[in-house]
Amino acid sequence: MKPVLVERENVANAIDKYYPGGHESVDEILDKFQHDLSATNDSMSREIIEMEHLKEMSNDTPIKSFVNLILLQAIIVKASDIHFEVFENEFRVRYRIDGVLREKVPVPVLFANGIISRIKVMANMDIAERRLPQDGRIFLTIRGHSVDVRISTLPTNHGESVVMRILDKSSVSLDLTRLGMMPDDLRTVKQLMHKPNGIILVTGPTGSGKTTTLYACLNHINVTGLKIITTEDPVEYDIDGIMQIQINPEIDVTFSNCLRSILRQDPDIILIGEIRDLETLEIAVQASLTGHLVLSTLHTNDAPSTITRLINMGLKPYLITAALVAIISQRLVKKICPDCKEEYTPGDDILHEIGLLDHDLQDRHFYTGKGCSSCNRTGYNGRMSILEIMSVNEEICSHIIKQSSTETLREIARNNGMQTLSESGLNAVYNGLTTLEEVARETSIN
Secondary structure (H helix, E strand, O other): OOOOOOOHHHHHHHHHHHOOOOOOOHHHHHHHHHHHHHOOHHHOOOOOOOHHHHHHHHOOHHHHHHHHHHHHHHHHOOOOEEEEEEOOOOEEEEEEEOOEEEEEEEEOHHHHHHHHHHHHHHOOOOOOOOOOOEEEEEEEEEOOEEEEEEEEEEEEOOEEEEEEEEEEHHHOOOOHHHOOOOHHHHHHHHHHHOOOOEEEEEEOOOOOOHHHHHHHHHHHHOOOOOOEEEEEOOOOOOOOOOEEEEOEHHHOEOHHHHHHHHHHHOOOEEEEOOOOOHHHHHHHHHHHHOOOEEEEEEOOOOHHHHHHHHHHHOOOHHHHHHHEEEEEEEEEEEEEOOOOEEEEOOOHHHHHHHOOOHHHOOOOOEEEEOOOHHHOOOOEEEEEEEEEEEEOOHHHHHHHHOOOOHHHHHHHHHHOOOOOHHHHHHHHHHOOOOOHHHHHHHOOOO
16 A cells, blocks of 8 residues: 545635545535435336436436446545445445455335436446346546446346445555565575476365455566466556456457467466366466476365365366465454554464364463444454465375375375465464454354
């Protein structure tokens, strides 16, 4: 985060320029909604609305102002997603901030169709089609920087659910040193990125920061002496000096087909957005065995279980041992707000949940955030990565060939120095960076 000094007038002018009506509060806009709606409410119902009226509603000034204000506020508070959810008697708007959904403002359900239609108009989607899921995209320019908004609609029994994914390049650091990794983990990741060949996998659930970590890794090794090519679905952030390819299955531009073409482009490093099938996995292995460093992601819970997943996908164990260099399993935990951080004594419930005993607490200090204006009274500000890094050495390889259990692989990896996600999380707690509650929420610590 780069602090800047800006005059109040300049901020107001920018809001006026890019978001007309942005000074209005949500309550003021809702009052306008209520006034505008009352004139037509008798002739319409939420279930059946004439298409022409829907188009008029989507272009109505209060609706435009509301959608613009919701977008602007989401960008200001660094929300990753905005959820618009329609229920029988409720229209809910929620922001995902630091991985947690927070309801922002209750909106009368009668406004749902107009707001959703406005979003679909902005994203060049078909407002007449409400029976099928749709995807769209909005490009915004705010104070000289670009914001990419991905739109997904999904029909439900009470109307369309809309999720807006906000990709604000200015709010995401692609500097490997600023992702909040612990020093030992950062050192190990940097060493892995300088391997001449092999496969390095970053694993974790959706929203665990895998893509951001890989982007930061590429940014770290992006020098003029290397050719780096990525194949992604979608391309989330543009990186100067790196060739990035957008997957498009409709015209047969798939991960596997892209990889075959990429190998003819003389690359040094290849990033595959996600390994989804055996064909892509086998081509990635062949690429790594012919002198390329291959980076990719996989959805698994931890590093050792990734080996089992690869075997279950159909990859021969001897190919895993020949190609795989390391597995990085990752989670994101919320950081304690530095402006309201204070020492506290954890309750017995959380200590029991985590399994910490009296001797574990000796000479330990625990911290929490009491809540302040800087963190919107949450006690947290931003997120950091906790990692589980399993290097594939000879002992691990011998057990992969034997197809040993995940538990056996985990035990051997720990004996060789691997720190589990839970241990990495507790290390962050002991360093005063996050809370026990966050680590328990994000890891299967028991």
